[in-house]
Amino acid sequence: MKVNGAPLKQGMLPGLLGYRLRLAQQAVFRDFSASVAEISPGRFGILLLIDANPGVTQSRLAQAVSLERSTMVGVLHALQGSGLVERRRGTDRRTNGLWLTPRGHALMARLKRRIQAHERRVASRLSAAEREQLLGLLGKLTG
Amino acid sequence: MKVNGAPLKQGMLPGLLGYRLRLAQQAVFRDFSASVAEISPGRFGILLLIDANPGVTQSRLAQAVSLERSTMVGVLHALQGSGLVERRRGTDRRTNGLWLTPRGHALMARLKRRIQAHERRVASRLSAAEREQLLGLLGKLTG
DNA sequence: TATTGTTATACTCTATAACTATA
DNA sequence: TATAGTTATAGAGTATAACAATA
Secondary structure (H helix, E strand, O other): OOOOOOOOOOOHHOHHHHHHHHHHHHHHHHHHHHHOOOHHHHHOOOOHHHHHHOOEEEHHHHHHOOOOOHHHHHHHHHHHHHOEEEEEEEEOOOOOOEEEEEEHHHHHHHHHHHHHHHHHHHHHHHHHHHHHHHHHHHHHHHH | OOOOOOOOOOOHHHHHHHHHHHHHHHHHHHHHHHHOOOOOOOHHHHHHHHHHHHOEEHHHHHHHHOHHHHHHHHHHHHHHHOOOOOEEEEOOOOOEEEOHHHHHHHHHHHHHHHHHHHHHHHHHHHOOOEEEEEHHHHHHOOO
């Protein structure tokens, strides 16, 4: 049997926006992982950007998600290896343009539905107005 | 010279709480790192909990910050190596109690002031009421 | 000269499984 | 038997520096 005693005192932690944001984000990501087992939130974002911007180059994509060019190489290699993404050499022959494969499109169609369900579940403790308020305050914070 | 063309289309991303939380958290952590170069947000949280709960055991601390016992070992080893934390064997001789060293206390005194400044800077785009509202909504989300 | 993609390498943070000493 | 701390190991996820091809 386990006796845990009193909960720990938290000090100034609960008053820090960064701490509360981290807790909220962890909770949301936990739900994301539970509903979308086959991909991480970050990878989903990358597929979504390719979907919305067919032919985008690796560098522009990397910049959009705040990753280094060199980091993006490995990420795309894995997504290509999974048959989700295709790289085609551009007219500027230094660049690779990126597209979803048919399989990539099919996956995204499935995921988008499940992610909408995830979003409803995550926001279920908030009213529609509160959810909008939260999105607005987060946007204001980020600037 | 660099010509970047139009910004990427974002698709459903800006409507997802998880995405917006991640952006906000990244922005806040960037400011944290800039104002508190000598330690990460996570390590600060651990030192703060030891400060507020002198003698806490490794396992209880790990549980409080959602880390594995085995992960906490390395973290504490590093903090002890930096002369910030002391481990003392407990009456239950399986346990280690944790305390800040004088140096750890001194560091925390300095950091707390700088972190209050960081918090004011991060929240500077929000009114006091908006900051409270945001903390409240985050708490509601986390449940 | 500058940019794109690439490789090699390393660092941070974390988890799992198996071990030990104590209870 | 169960718990606390530990070790060995591995896996994400990321960055930096140097390079070749191309502009």
